[in-house]
Amino acid sequence: MIDVVLKKGKEKAVLQRHPWVFSGAIEKVKGKPANGEIVRLLGSKDDFLAYGFYNAQSRVAVRLLEWDENTAVDEAWFRDKVRTAVAGRNHILEDGNTDTCRLVFSESDYLPGLIVDKYARHLAVQVLTSGIQNALPVIIDELNTLLKPLSIYDKSDASSRAHEGLETTNTLLSGTQPPELVMVKENGITYGINIAEGQKSGFYCDQRYNRKELASYTKGKKVLDCFSYTGGFTLNSLREGAASVTSVDSSALAIETLEENIRLNNFAGAEHTAIKSDVNVQLRKFRDDGEKFxxxxxxxxxxxxxxxxxxxxxxxxxxxxxLGMQLLNSGGLLATFSCSGAMDMETFKQVMAWAALDAGKQVQFVYQFHQPEDHPVRASFPEGEYLKGLLCRVW
Structure with missing residues (x-):
């Protein structure tokens, strides 16, 4: 196994179990490991620190996996990590109202660069690192053994793969080609998921509880759902008795799928309008037309x-x-989100304060939204906490 040696004074984060080693922290590499190869990370005194994936092209040169020198990072190690991650989600799927969730969440599940989402009896995977790409056959075999899915589909079309020297891919890995719309349930609502052509892995299951929570405020209300995608917030609001819902998204496929989801849930008689448009453009049009929500x-x-x-x-x-604040009736509610891991909650609140000042509005933060438990945050990797949201009352 090839040794990678850290510069003096760069051991602290590794000892604290943070999984990333940046290229600038490395003193030397004793050999020429291939991208994705497992290497041994040493301190400046040649003392063992951890095992990890190496990639010479990436700014994150080593992604750490294991800190016990006596534990081999082999096929059994990867199988164990997959089994542990899947077992941690079993309770989400046991009540019968939900059959979709995230099964593996990258670094937070000790598998850096691997995302696995479950959609009923189908799985979608995203591979974002060369190390996971190398281990993928073992991972797919273990997922098939554990879950016996009808299909496992590779949705590794993220542009960030280029940083690891990987090309994008969108293809079937095992099983039979999933149907154009895979039917799933989330909180008792049915969704059609287009795995092959949908955004990310096909669906945003990280908003599961936030959709349900927000819907409790929408009975009898006029609701505007922006960046609606396939209708998560829209459908929950309609089920809770919203007086009307307007959904805005720039994707024609998303709007088409949203309207099909409304029919699937027998909400066709509800007052709903779908608009294919750039959200910022549409918000300005609503403002100029005097629309309020x-x-x-x-x-x-x-x-x-x-x-x-x-x-x-x-x-x-x-x-x-x-713009959103300007479109609210006095005392109305704004549910606003950021999925940028680089923006923490305190910064987000400050941004909202600036927005309120520019809009000439008073704002109360009445609830904080967050990612659900199938998107856990590892104590040594706070970067895993990416989704944040605020429910704001606006005057």
Whole structure:
């Protein structure tokens, strides 16, 4: 096994079990490991620290896996980590109202770069690191053994794979090709999931509890669901008796799937309008037309993929929320989210304060949204806490 040696004084984060070693912390590599190869990480005194995946192309040069020198990172190790992660989600699927969730959440489940989502009897995986790419045959075999899914589909189409020297892929790995719409249940609501063509792995199961919580405020209300995708917040609001819901998304496929989901749940008689449009453009149109709403949901894509983008992202979040605030009736509710791991909750609250000032509004934070337990946060890896949200009352 090839040794990678840290510079003097760079051991602290490793000893605290943080799983990332940046290229700038490395003193030397005793050999030429291939991308994704498992290496031995040593301190500046050649003392053992951990085993991890190496990648010369990535800014994160080593992704740590195991800190016990006597534990081999072999096929059995990967199988055990997959089994442990899946077992930790069993309780979510036991009540019969939900058959979709995240089974493996990357570093938080000690498998850096692996995402596995369950959609009824189908699985979607995303592979974001060269090390996991190398281990994928073992991982797929273990998932098949544990769950016997009808299909396992590879949705590794993220542009970040390029940083690991990997090409994007979107293909069937095992089983039979999933249908165009896989039917799943979440909180008792039926969704059609387009695994092959949908965003990310096909569905955003990280909002499961937030959708249900927000819906409790929507009975008899006029609701605007922005970045609605396939209708998570829309469907929950309709079920809870919202007077009307308007859904806005720029994706024609998302709007088409949303409307099919409304039919699947027998909500076709509800007052619902779907608009295919850029959200910022549509919000300005609503403002110019004098439209007002009682509840607005703003669930945008990731504006800050890294800390270097945080200032620009903060301005984008501020402008978006300023527009949302201007469209609310006095005392209305704004449910606003950020899925940018680089933006912590305190920064997000400050951005909201700036948005309120620019909008000439008073704002109360009445509830904090967060990611559910199938997206756990590892104590030594706070970066895993990416989803945050605020329910704001606006005057």
């Amino acid at each position: 009682d509840v607005i949901v703003l669930d945008p894509p990731k504006y800050a993929p890294s800390r270097s983008a945080l200032d620009r992202a903060s301005r984008a979040y501020k402008d978006l929320n300023r």
